[in-house]
Amino acid sequence: MRGYFYGYYYKCQSETQTIALIAATHGDGKERSSSLQVITDDGAWVAEFPKEAYFQKGSLIKIGKNRFSRRGVKVDVDTEELSIQGSLKFGPITPLNYDIMGPFAMIPFMECRHMVGSVEHLVNGKLIVNGEEFVFENAKGYWEGDTGRSFPKEYLWTQSFLEDGGSLMLSVADIPFPGFRFTGVIGFVYWQGKEYRIATYLGAKAREICDGGAVITQGNCTLKVKLIEAAGKALRAPVSGSMVRTIRESATCKASYEFWIGDRQVFHVVTDQATFEYEYPQ
Helix, strand or coil: CCCCEEEEEEEEECCEEEEEEEEEEEECCEEEEEEEEEECCCEEEEEEEEEHHHHEEECCCECEEEEECCCCCEEECCCCCCCCEEEECCCCCCCCCCCHHHHHHHHCCCCCEEEEEEEEEEEEEEEEECCEEEEEEEEEEEEEEEEEEECCCCCEEEEEECCCCCCEEEEEEEEEEECEEEEEEEEEEECCCCEEEHHHHHCCCCCCCEEEEEEECCCCCCEEEEECCCCCCEEEEEEEEEEEEEEEEEEEEEEEEEECCCEEEEEEEEEEEEEEEEEEEE
């Protein structure tokens, strides 16, 4: 069996607290295992499980006593490093109009495939993480996932909720293809009930990737994202199915987002509640 991984990311954010849970299973062709990673503003932790602990059917995922689905999560972990208990309920999810991968979803040998389960939904409930309470009352949630063998060698990923309702996500990555490599773009802006899809298969191009940011153009649309103040915590990421790579994610950080249609600036948001990963050379 070749190396593989399946990882699903559940972000929950109130005005004062952010937590993300990553439920995953992975294998390098010889050894297989499962894991739950937890990231907050104060730290990141991982709980490891045997391969048999992982079960998935559609959007329902079970890892030991832990449950994850489109309706919410229930967690119960108690290890030397991580103690987390509690449950969260998700309100109606907001799916994309169609698969974020577009026609690339049909290509069998992609190194990594992305999915977006919900661009925005309500979160209610409480988690206790190493003694700290995370209470969510009509808070915001986001749900996505990745499958494949490895994370891209170089990439930018960011997600943020928008002030007057809405959400955005952008991923820019080095993509290996038979015989060559290219910079791939996938993302969306969900603004005032309308989805704006941004993707290589629609003509999106990364005009600039540097200094923690990127400028993306697609037709008459321009999206600019910029990491202003990082607060990165270490997470594990797959290389040929083995969780041996360390990446850094800022669960909550300061970032800037600009979205233009032609000469009209749709919004310019500077927020201290962005989530950001920047794995390009600084």
